[in-house]
Amino acid sequence: MILALEYHRSPGRFVAARGLTSTRMGSRLSGMVAGNVAPLRLVNRQAPELPGDGWTRVTPILSGICGSDLSLLTGHSSPYLSPMTSMPFVPGHEVVGRTMDDLPGVPKGSRVVIDPVLSCAVRGMEPCRWCASGQQSRCDHVTAGRISAGIQTGTCADTGGGWSRQMVAHASQLHVVPDELPDERAVLAEPLACAVHSVRRVPIEPNSTAVIVGAGTVGLLTLIALRELTQVGAVYVIAKHGHQKEKAKALGATAVIEPRKAVRALRRVTTARMHTPEMGADFLLGGVDTVFECTGGASGLDTSLRLARAGGTVVMSGMPSGGVDLTPLWFRELELVGAYCSGADGADFADALRLAGSAPLDGYVGTTYPLARWREALNHAADSGRLGSVKVAFDLAR
Structure with a gap:
């Protein structure tokens, strides 16, 4: 059993959260709503199983709280995305962690960041036109294959997510972190890869x-x-x-x-x-x-x-x-x-890891929380601008 924050479908809570944060005080209420009204709970659950060859278990070290996570928890994500998720899922797609199994080129114990897109390669399918061209973020098969529906890690019931003690990831999602890059910078690689992708769009x-x-x-x-x-x-x-x-x-x-x-x-x-x-x-x-x-x-x-x-x-x-x-x-x-996620067949992530090491990013991950303080963490993340923070993250070692 592992400790995890689990999101489960609850239309009533979704509507309640949306209604509360649509008021004039919505920005101030969003953190409270995310922690108290959103359909999120801290549970002990079975660790996700490896779906097949080419997969590894991953122990998250740090996992960021993204604006899209907060939109989901406060009822502001679009219903358009609902068929492309599977319940219950563990959020968290900005992850730096360590692998628990040997893979070719990625030995057990490697420190990695994860490209969260659950593309054809991850799902064990013949590549769609987009995956074949290296544009995995446009994958047409995000509801098919050997794992449940999910546009990315953190929305799929079978993979787990970064807001937990353990998750699984496919070899095609892994990018090894240089030894000299601190965890607090490495956890920014995924949003940096998205920024690189948006500029290249x-x-x-x-x-x-x-x-x-x-x-x-x-x-x-x-x-x-x-x-x-x-x-x-x-x-x-x-x-x-x-x-x-x-x-x-x-x-x-x-x-x-x-x-x-x-x-x-x-x-x-x-x-x-x-x-x-x-x-x-x-x-x-x-x-x-x-x-x-x-x-x-x-x-x-x-x-x-x-x-x-x-x-x-x-x-x-x-x-x-x-x-x-x-x-x-x-x-x-x-x-x-x-501009959704990253692409360029891994080139965006390679550039993101390079920029994470060279750009002046010290202090961008200024506050981390253990999972047990998840309500406080979400409240901080929702009000991070006013509080002077850039990125709030969960520290899974605490």
Whole structure:
């Protein structure tokens, strides 16, 4: 038996959580809701079994709490994803851990990070068109094969997840961590790989302009990827909290802007024209070449669409929630691009591990919690911006 945080389907709790966090006090209530209303429980459960050859048991060391996890627990994840999960599952897809079984090239006891996508190779199936081309995040077979439905580790009943003492992973998911890379940096490899993937989803022309909406984990890591992997010119970051502004400046942001001042500030630096509609927020005619929406919120996407120039691109890096007025998409002929997980047949993870070692990430994982203090951990993660944290994680050794 292993200790694990287990998510189980409960429509009543899902609706209750969504209703509470949709109020004016929703942002302050989200941590409390995640810990007390969400269908999550600390249990002793059977350790997951190895589904077949090429699999290993993994003992998590650190496992991050992601914004998509919080969206699920507070009732804001889309029902669209429900057929692609299997219950009950153990959340946690940002994992650094140690293998418990020998695999070719990955001996027992290796420290690894996990690509969470449960692709054709993981499921023992002939590769679909996307897996065959190295774009596993687009896999068409996430509900088929030798394991239960699940778009990734942390949503599948058979694999377990990082919020537990033990899980299983397929060899194709494993990336060995360099000895010199501390656990606190290695646990950022998965969100870094997602940031690398989002930057590679669109062409970034040399000296072009970009905006990053949101300076939480996703936004800051996207800034690192932009600066390290492209020849982008000016990068403006919209940040809400003081510590986020300081970190964005340290990572090379051209300027950091408060959300309420974003449109006016970008009007000045891009020489665009600002307009104020009868209802709704201000927008620009003109604007920036590429906008990365990194909050997952409806207001973040709404802002992004209002800042992009005609023919520009908006990349959705945060998991979306809520409805948005898409008129700018139509009128300005924008490109709206999704960026889910990582791809490039492992190249994104390789670059993420390299960046995790070289980028100024000390202190990004500033607070960790044992599983027994899970309510406190979720409350902290939900309010991390105000509390001055970037990434909150579970320490499975405690």
